[in-house]
Structure formats: C-alpha cells, structure tokens
Amino acid sequence: MISQRDLADRLARRDPGAWSVVERVQDLAIADELRALHRRDHRTRLAITVHQDVPRGRGSARLDIDPFDGSAEDLVDHAISLALTAVGPAWSSTPPAAPAKVDVVDADLVKRELDAVALGTLAGLRRPSDLDITATAEVLREKITVIASSGFHTSWSATALRAHVRLATGNHSLALCRDARRADDLGLDLAVTDAAADLVHLAAAGPPPTGPCALWLGPEALLHRDPHRDDDLAAGGGAGAGLDHGIWAIFAHHADATVERQGLTRYRLRSEIAPGAAQIAEPLSITSDGALDFATRSAPVTDDAVAVRRFPLIDRGIAVGLGLSPREAALRHTDPNGGVRNLVIAPGSWPPGPSTTTRTIEVRRLYALSIDPDTGDASLDIALGLEHRPGRASPIPFTGGTVRLDLIGSLARARRSHQLLRRGAYHGPASVLIDRAELLP
Amino acid sequence: MTFHRREVLGTFGVGSASTLLWALGCGGSAAQVRRAPQVSGEVRTWLHDAVARLATTYPTVHALAVSRRRTTAALDVLGAGVAHLRTDSVVLRVRGRDGTWREHLTSELTGSGVDAAATALDAPRRRDPVDFGRAPATPAEPPELDDRELRHRVERLLESDASLSSRIVYAASLIDVDDAVVWSVAPGRDLEQRLVRIRQAATRAAWNGTRPVVRDVERAWSGWLDDRPLTPGDLATASQAALELMTPGNFADGDHPLVLDPSVVATLLDSLAAGLLTSAAARRPEVARRIAVGGAIASPAFTVIDDPGAPQAYGGFAFDDEGELAAPLTLLDAGRVTTLLSDHIGGGAGRGRRPGHRARLEPSPSHLRLVPGTAATTELYADGFALEGGLAATFDPASDRVCVACARARELKAGNPTGRVYADVELVGSLTTLLSAVDAVAREPAGFTVRGPSDRDPLWRSISTPAVRTRGLVRARRSAT
Numbered sequence: 068m069i070s071q072r073d074l075a076d077r078l079a080r081r082d083p084g085a086w087s088v089v090e091r092v093q094d095l096a097i098a099d100e101l102r103a104l105h106r107r108d109h110r111t112r113l114a115i116t117v118h119q120d121v122p123r124g125r126g127s128a129r130l131d132i133d134p135f136d137g138s139a140e141d142l143v144d145h146a147i148s149l150a151l152t153a154v155g156p157a158w159s160s161t162p163p164a165a166p167a168k169v170d171v172v173d174a175d176l177v178k179r180e181l182d183a184v185a186l187g188t189l190a191g192l193r194r195p196s197d198l199d200i201t202a203t204a205e206v207l208r209e210k211i212t213v214i215a216s217s218g219f220h221t222s223w224s225a226t227a228l229r230a231h232v233r234l235a236t237g238n239h240s241l242a243l244c245r246d247a248r249r250a251d252d253l254g255l256d257l258a259v260t261d262a263a264a265d266l267v268h269l270a271a272a273g274p275p276p277t278g279p280c281a282l283w284l285g286p287e288a289l290l291h292r293d294p295h296r297d298d299d300l301a302a303g304g305g306a307g308a309g310l311d312h313g314i315w316a317i318f319a320h321h322a323d324a325t326v327e328r329q330g331l332t333r334y335r336l337r338s339e340i341a342p343g344a345a346q347i348a349e350p351l352s353i354t355s356d357g358a359l360d361f362a363t364r365s366a367p368v369t370d371d372a373v374a375v376r377r378f379p380l381i382d383r384g385i386a387v388g389l390g391l392s393p394r395e396a397a398l399r400h401t402d403p404n405g406g407v408r409n410l411v412i413a414p415g416s417w418p419p420g421p422s423t424t425t426r427t428i429e430v431r432r433l434y435a436l437s438i439d440p441d442t443g444d445a446s447l448d449i450a451l452g453l454e455h456r457p458g459r460a461s462p463i464p465f466t467g468g469t470v471r472l473d474l475i476g477s478l479a480r481a482r483r484s485h486q487l488l489r490r491g492a493y494h495g496p497a498s499v500l501i502d503r504a505e506l507l508p
Numbered sequence: 509m510t511f512h513r514r515e516v517l518g519t520f521g522v523g524s525a526s527t528l529l530w531a532l533g534c535g536g537s538a539a540q541v542r543r544a545p546q547v548s549g550e551v552r553t554w555l556h557d558a559v560a561r562l563a564t565t566y567p568t569v570h571a572l573a574v575s576r577r578r579t580t581a582a583l584d585v586l587g588a589g590v591a592h593l594r595t596d597s598v599v600l601r602v603r604g605r606d607g608t609w610r611e612h613l614t615s616e617l618t619g620s621g622v623d624a625a626a627t628a629l630d631a632p633r634r635r636d637p638v639d640f641g642r643a644p645a646t647p648a649e650p651p652e653l654d655d656r657e658l659r660h661r662v663e664r665l666l667e668s669d670a671s672l673s674s675r676i677v678y679a680a681s682l683i684d685v686d687d688a689v690v691w692s693v694a695p696g697r698d699l700e701q702r703l704v705r706i707r708q709a710a711t712r713a714a715w716n717g718t719r720p721v722v723r724d725v726e727r728a729w730s731g732w733l734d735d736r737p738l739t740p741g742d743l744a745t746a747s748q749a750a751l752e753l754m755t756p757g758n759f760a761d762g763d764h765p766l767v768l769d770p771s772v773v774a775t776l777l778d779s780l781a782a783g784l785l786t787s788a789a790a791r792r793p794e795v796a797r798r799i800a801v802g803g804a805i806a807s808p809a810f811t812v813i814d815d816p817g818a819p820q821a822y823g824g825f826a827f828d829d830e831g832e833l834a835a836p837l838t839l840l841d842a843g844r845v846t847t848l849l850s851d852h853i854g855g856g857a858g859r860g861r862r863p864g865h866r867a868r869l870e871p872s873p874s875h876l877r878l879v880p881g882t883a884a885t886t887e888l889y890a891d892g893f894a895l896e897g898g899l900a901a902t903f904d905p906a907s908d909r910v911c912v913a914c915a916r917a918r919e920l921k922a923g924n925p926t927g928r929v930y931a932d933v934e935l936v937g938s939l940t941t942l943l944s945a946v947d948a949v950a951r952e953p954a955g956f957t958v959r960g961p962s963d964r965d966p967l968w969r970s971i972s973t974p975a976v977r978t979r980g981l982v983r984a985r986r987s988a989t
Contacts, residue, residue, distance in 0.1 A: 068616070099868070104868070105609070106868065108612075109612075109613070109615070110615040128589075128591075131594070131964075133597070135617070149590050149591075149655060152656065236793070331678065435903075441722060
C-alpha cells in the first residue's frame with residue numbers, strides 16, 4: 068500500500084517548489100437505534116498538495132486518495148503533472164510557523180472502545196416517558212500527520228462525536244443534531260429537554276401570524292443545521308464549512324480571500340459591512356479562532372502545513388480580516404492564517420426577551436435555512452415560533468411562515484444577548500434581536 | 509439546484525491560476541495514474557471468501573465494494589484547475605439472529621483488507637460452500653481520460669459561448685467525471701457494474717444593480733464525455749439569463765395560474781420523493797398520517813416513476829447498494845401513492861443507496877421521471893405567469909409546506925408572454941395542494957441532477973420532467989431590512 072512516507076520520500080526526490088502530505092488514520096463507530104445498526108469504519112486517507120515552480124509562475128494541485136496498491140512514484144508524477152496544468156502567477160511559500168497550541172482530543176475517547184462509547188451515549192440519553200425517542204451516535208477518533216517540504220512534521224490526535232435525536236409524540240416530531248469534540252460537550256440531555264418543551268408548543272401551534280415584527284432568534288434558530296443532512300463526520304476539520312456556523316455562515320463566506328479577490332463580496336476590506344454598522348451602540352465584532360480548545364473546526368495546522376491562527380474578521384462593524392490560504396497570503400504579501408475556522412462573536416448587552424413596545428416573533432426552531440452566499444439574502448422557514456405581544460402574558464405558538472432577511476445588514480445591526488453559547492464551531496451570543504422584520508405566510 | 513461556482517473554486521483549491529500558461533506550452537507531460545490494481549476477478553474472489561466466512565455465522569450477509577475515481581476540471585475567468593479524488597472501500601454487512609445489523613467498512617480494498625474486515629465482524633476462518641450464482645460479465649472499460657484533453661474540453665466549453673458580453677463579470681465551466689466500479693456479492697448474487705457519470709456545467713454572473721445575478725446551466729448523464737454535452741445554445745441561454753433585463757417595480761404577490769418550467773417541477777418532484785415517498789420519511793408521524801398507499805396526493809395527470817434503468821440517466825444504476833437489480837417503481841400512478849422507496853431495513857426491496865457507495869444506507873430515489881403529457885409547453889400558456897429557473901426548494905414534510913425559489917416569473921396573457929419578466933420570485937404553499945392543482949403536463953421533458961449529501965460522497969440522482977400547469981401563490985423574494 069502507498070504510505071505517507073513513500074510519498075514524502077518521492078516528493079523530496081522530485082523536489083517541486085513546495086509540497087505537503089497529510090495522512091488521516093480514522094476509526095469511526097456508529098450506533099443507530101432506528102435501523103438497529105452498529106457500524107464501524109476504518110479508513111486511512113491521504114492528501115497530497117504540490118506546488119510546482121516553473122519560469123512563468125507556480126502551479127498547484129491536490130490529490131485526495133485512499134492508500135492503494137500503487138506506485139508512489141506514479142502518483143507524485145501525476146500530482147506534478149496536474150500542477151503544471153494550473154500555472155498562475157509566481158508566489159512563494161512562507162517558512163513554517165509553529166502549529167497552534169490547541170486541544171482537540173477527548174482523553175477518555177482515546178482510551179475507550181469506540182463501539183462502547185457510541186452505545187453508551189445512546190444508553191445514557193435522557194428519555195422522557197411520554198416521548199418516542201430514537202437516536203444515532205457517531206464517535207470518531209483520528210490521528211493526523213502532516214509532512215511538508217520545509218522539513219515540517221507534526222502529528223496530533225483528534226476526536227469528534229455527533230448525535231442525531233428524533234423525538235416524537237403521536238402527532239408531531241422534532242429532530243436535533245449535536246457535534247462536539249468531547250462527550251461532555253454534546254449536551255444531549257439539555258437539548259432533549261428543550262425539544263420536549265417545544266413539542267408541547269408544537270401540539271398547540273396555529274398558523275403563522277404574518278406581518279411586521281421584531282425577530283428574536285434563539286440558539287436553535289441561530290445555529291440551525293438540517294438534521295436530515297448527514298454529512299460525513301470523518302470528512303476532516305476543513306469540511307462542512309458553513310454547516311456549523313448557522314446564520315453567521317455568511318460572514319465566513321465573505322471572509323474567503325478568493326471570493327473577495329473576485330469582487331463578489333457585499334463589502335470590501337476596511338469598509339463598513341453595512342451602512343451605519345460602525346456607528347451603532349454595540350457594533351458587531353467577529354473573530355476566527357482555529358485554536359479554540361475543543362471547538363469542532365480547530366486544528367494545529369491546515370492540510371497545507373500552515374499554522375492555524377486566530378484573527379479578526381470584523382472589528383466594530385468594519386471588515387478587517389480574511390481567511391488566507393498560502394497562495395492568497397503570498398499574493399497579498401502577508402502571512403497565511405489557516406482560513407476561517409470557528410467563529411467567535413462578541414456578545415452584546417441585550418437581555419433576551421420580547422420587545423416591550425412591539426410584536427415580537429421568537430423563532431424557536433427552523434425547518435430550513437437558505438442563504439445566498441453572494442447577496443447575503445436568507446430565507447428562514449419556521450418550524451416553531453412564539454408570538455409575543457406587549458401586555459400579553461403568555462406567547463402564542465405557531466408553525467410555518469418565512470422570514471426573509473438581508474443577513475449582513477440585519478446581523479450587523481442586531482442586538483446580541485450577553486448570554487454566551489458555545490456549540491461546535493460557534494462561540495457567541497445565544498440569541499439576537501432584529502428590530503424590523505416581516506413574517507410572511 | 510447545484511452551485512457550480514463554489515465547486516469551481518473548490519476545484520481550484522490551492523491551485524487557482526490567473527493566467528492560462530498551459531496554452532503557452534508550460535504544461536508537463538500528462539502522465540496517467542496507473543489503473544486500479546484490483547481486477548474484477550480478484551475483488552470478487554476476496555468478497556466471495558468474506559461472504560463465505562460470514563455466512564457460517566449470520567443468516568444475512570452482503571458485501572459491497574467500490575473503486576471510484578473522480579476527476580473535475582474547471583476553468584473560470586481567473587484560471588484553471590484539475591482535481592482528482594480516488595476512494596476505495598468495502599462494506600461488509602450482516603444481520604444477526606437477534607435482528608441487529610452490523611456493518612464494517614474499510615478503505616483497504618485488498619485481499620488482506622477484506623479478510624480483516626470479515627474478521628472484525630467475528631467471522632470464523634471456516635468457510636461454508638456458498639452458491640453465488642452466475643458470474644457477472646466484466647463491464648466495458650471506458651476510454652482513457654487524459655487530463656490535458658479534459659482541460660482542452662473545459663476550455664472549449666468556456667469559449668464556445670459567442671454571446672459572452674462585457675456585462676458578464678464572471679464565467680466558469682466545469683466537467684466532472686465520476687467513474688465507479690461497484691461489486692455486490694451475497695449468497696445467490698454476484699454482481700458488478702461500472703458507473704461513469706459525467707456532468708458539464710457553466711456559470712455566468714452579471715451585476716443587476718447592487719447585487720450579482722448568477723445563472724447556471726448543466727447537463728449530466730451516465731456514459732462518456734461526448735454522449736450529451738452542453739451545446740453553444742445552452743451556454744448562450746445561461747448568459748442571456750444572467751443578462752436578461754427585468755421589469756422594474758415590485759411583483760404583485762398573489763395566487764395565479766402558473767406554468768412551471770421543468771426546472772421548477774424538478775425541485776417539487778425531488779421534495780416529494782425525498783420528503784414524503786420513502787420509508788424513512790413515513791416514520792414521521794406527521795407524514796404517516798397523510799401518506800398512505802392508495803391515497804391521492806396529486807392530480808390524476810401526475811404519474812411519477814423512479815426508473816434507475818432509464819438510458820443514460822445520471823442517477824441510474826444496474827443494481828442498488830443492497831444488490832437489488834434495477835427495476836422501475838411507480839411511486840404515483842395518476843396521482844395516487846402506489847409504493848414507497850424503501851431499503852431492506854425499511855421492509856422494502858429496492859432503492860437502498862449509500863452516498864458514495866459506502867456511507868450509511870438510506871432509501872433514496874435514483875432517476876425520477878414524470879410521465880409526459882401530450883401538449884407542447886406553449887400550449888399550456890393561458891393567463892398568469894410562467895415560473896422559470898427553479899433554484900432550490902425548502903420543504904417541511906411535517907406541514908407539507910414547500911417554498912421554491914425561482915429565477916424569474918414571465919407574465920402571460922391570453923396564452924402569450926407580455927414581455928414583463930420579474931426577477932427572484934418564490935412559489936409557496938402546500939406541496940400536495942400544488943400537485944393536486946396540476947391540470948396539464950407538457951410533452952417535452954428536460955433533465956436535471958441532484959447531488960448530496962456531501963461532495964466527497966454524493967448520492968447521484970436525476971430527474972426528467974416536462975413543464976406542468978397548476979395554480980399557486982407566487983411572491984417576490986424580498987428582504988425585510
């Protein structure tokens with residue numbers, strides 16, 4: 068079988084401009100109650116990145132392969148050949164920097180048998196007696212090794228867990244999904260308790276009360292992810308970008324240096340992200356932090372052997388930073404930072420609650436969130452909402468309805484809660500209030 | 509339904525280039541990766557051994573192996589890129605006497621890898637004699653794929669649009685070749701298929717006021733590169749769609765007679781099949797209450813068939829990932845539910861599919877076909893609107909609410925377009941009500957693809973549908989702030 072060492076040796080002999088080889092040795096256990104299924108995956112994945120310098124510039128290529136009984140020599144030759152089909156302006160790789168100091172492994176998961184962890188996660192799940200609950204637990208343990216042309220060599224272990232839970236009564240159901248690096252961070256019991264309460268609301272829910280309103284987005288709405296979209300937990304830290312940032316994903320997309328260079332972003336670097344965004348009382352600040360311990364998109368280095376860094380994307384309403392690959396960084400004469408990873412969003416001072424002067428729609432859960440990455444327009448399709456009116460003691464639940472938002476403008480001006488939520492790749496306010504919105508049928 | 513530009517950028521990865529030096533002779537020789545070391549007979553022998561060992565312990569045994577290569581070439585105004593993916597895997601699946609299913613997946617498609625996977629499922633060294641039935645024919649080898657040739661093809665795709673105007677600020681083209689050899693072995697069944705799936709796509713973007721308008725065109729099929737490529741006419745249509753001048757002013761929201769173009773119908777069909785017509789969907793109490801075999805959920809003009817054996821269908825196959833041979837399933841017959849898509853775990857026999865042929869099984873459509881009617885699309889026109897350019901749909905199976913984003917609504921009066929075209933509208937309402945209101949189906953089908961859930965391990969699906977006439981609520985896709 069082709070090994071990482073074979074590839075590194077061959078690349079060192081061919082000596083293109085720069086290269087890196089990443090090996091992921093993964094062990095994944097899945098316990099699925101619905102299908103009465105126990106599944107175990109053993110995978111090794113290799114990724115080769117080659118930058119080939121020629122007189123007219125530099126070409127790059129990336130190959131993703133599973134090890135197979137082939138020739139490392141042929142594979143490296145092929146990667147170099149591919150790089151030569153994509154030659155662009157010359158740029159130089161930066162010298163290696165120290166990997167980020169970040170902890171992404173649950174020590175307990177390293178020691179225990181993964182099947183037992185998956186089954187134990189399901190066995191330990193809180194199950195209210197009046198609900199039919201089925202769940203799936205996935206547990207991943209992996210070892211990642213990065214070797215690069217600069218002599219860089221690093222290796223680390225990582226763990227990840229994911230749980231899907233479906234709660235149902237006779238007539239209604241809700242699904243939820245949680246990701247974490249540590250078993251203790253999954254927070255399934257709390258999630259089930261919240262969902263059970265929402266199921267009670269759902270049973271009494273009426274049609275959507277359309278019209279203008281203030282919009283209160285709770286944690287499940289802020290970080291909505293399609294529970295039916297079953298992405299591969301083993302895809303790697305760089306995969307699934309946007310899935311775990313919820314409605315904040317628009318800022319991750321607009322901080323992509325390649326998109327910015329194409330001129331397809333709504334705002335440009337060093338300008339306000341929306342008119343007046345810097346003048347409000349609590350301007351929005353967002354930082355990308357790939358070195359946040361136990362966050363799902365944390366890693367010491369990227370697949371290009373670039374050290375992952377913490378850097379600001381938006382500072383008090385002004386766009387100040389971009390996620391920079393080695394190439395984008397070189398073209399901008401700066402250092403790469405590992406791209407946009409976990410989003411850390413500054414809290415505000417808003418105490419979560421309905422407006423005292425106007426009708427407030429509290430969005431508890433969405434069934435779909437669609438974001439146009441270019442325009443920032445978003446559709447929030449509501450699975451469960453609560454209508455609060457000033458002077459009325461208890462809110463009225465409803466299901467259905469859509470809110471369309473210009474996410475960039477709305478979030479730039481939204482009031483953010485002081486209460487913080489840390490989940491997956493997100494660390495920020497647990498709720499936001501958007502003053503002006505309209506609930507559509 | 510797909511967002512090609514992001515795929516283009518993803519393909520570039522680190523390799524984005526802003527000049528095309530290949531054309532200036534800077535390219536190296538286009539070396540070929542050696543073909544898969546596994547030959548058909550070898551893999552089948554490994555799988556036979558594993559199944560024979562497992563069959564001594566388990567009453568139900570199935571082995572699925574895949575060797576897959578994906579090559580994506582993309583070119584945009586900034587440069588070109590070619591990306592390669594190679595994945596091999598073996599999934600051994602057993603069912604114990606207690607009814608519990610166990611699966612073991614390994615990425616090591618070798619004799620020792622398959623043997624180790626069987627051992628991990630507690631298979632003894634002993635083998636019982638197993639009759640696997642007739643050996644399959646080895647599928648034909650597709651022509652060799654040369655990266656340089658692929659690159660030239662994608663260049664031609666970008667250049668063959670004579671109508672590229674200076675108002676087009678972004679243009680991209682993409683060719684994606686996904687070549688998978690799949691083996692499926694179980695007692696009494698020994699199968700092999702080669703699925704070469706091709707996609708050609710082009711993207712055009714132009715600014716409309718302060719916001720970009722991005723339009724895609726795509727063709728996808730099973731076969732080889734020259735079977736059904738995009739034509740210059742297709743590309744010109746995408747450019748014109750990006751540049752099309754829209755009627756200023758607001759669209760008046762309301763309930764209208766509608767002609768839905770095939771792309772809009774495709775999004776509805778996908779929502780219908782994936783959200784309501786699978787055994788997994790039927791486990792939801794809200795769906796089980798509404799969907800019953802024999803019940804009417806659409807107009808009598810509506811007959812939907814899932815047909816993986818349709819010629820050159822992108823989502824087609826010879827057998828599914830549980831080893832069930834492809835056969836058409838009529839899901840809706842004259843508007844009535846006739847069957848649900850179901851895998852073995854769901855109690856059915858067909859349409860158990862694994863994303864990438866290796867992820868977890870799920871019941872899923874393959875190639876959905878809405879049976880065409882007899883009228884030409886223009887004969888469906890009356891008063892109302894023609895909705896064109898279905899972009900995406902959100903569907904809540906619990907409430908039956910669907911919302912389809914459409915690129916434009918073309919106003920119709922007395923069976924003719926008035927010339928007014930409104931950008932960015934959405935069709936909203938109950939899916940089954942919309943389908944029940946269909947009173948005519950056109951005769952000219954068009955094809956679409958659906959990929960998901962992940963780009964690395966997609967679930968290849970396709971839809972063939974003509975336009976239909978119905979009635980529903982259409983409104984502007986507006987932002988509140």
